[in-house]
Amino acid sequence: MSRFIKSFGYAFSGLGHVLKTQFNFRVHLLALVLVIALGYWLKLTWAEWLWIIGAAGMVLVTELLNTAIEVLTDLVSPEIHPKAKIIKDVSAAAVLVAALTAAAIGLVIFIPKLLCHAA
Incomplete structure (x- = not known):
């Protein structure tokens, strides 16, 4: 049981590292x-909140994984290497796809509500 509890400490340590060092993660949190x-x-429905939670989780998780992949790539390939660049670029692309998907979900949910609210 103590190993299980310690694992939460490691997870929070990783989250703290990302919060301190990754500007993009902080930007995503501000957007959230x-x-x-x-x-x-706008008084979102439960179903709308579930989409927002899923989209936000997807973006934050991909940002965390991107950071882990970048750190690991720097560890195993401290010098500039074309394949290391591809690894980092593809990892960053995953965050971009997640963020664009989340933005699309947000637009589908919020635009009709904002239009109705403005009327």
């Missing part, structure tokens, strides 16, 4: 805070 505020103001 704004989305939550807007969702609260």
Whole structure:
């Protein structure tokens, strides 16, 4: 049981590292805070909140994995190498795809509500 509890400490340590060192992760968190505020103001349904939670989770997880992949790539290939660049670029592309998907989900949910709210 103590190993299980320690694993949470390791996870929080990793999260702390990303919060301290990764500007993009902090940007995604700020965007999430704004989305939550807007969702609260527009009174999203439970189903809409589930889409928002899923999309936000997808973006944050891909950002965490991207950071881990970049650190590992730097460890095994400290010198510039074309394959290391591809690894980092593809990892960054995963974050981009997740963020664009989340943005599309947000637009589908928020635009109709904002249009109705403005009317």
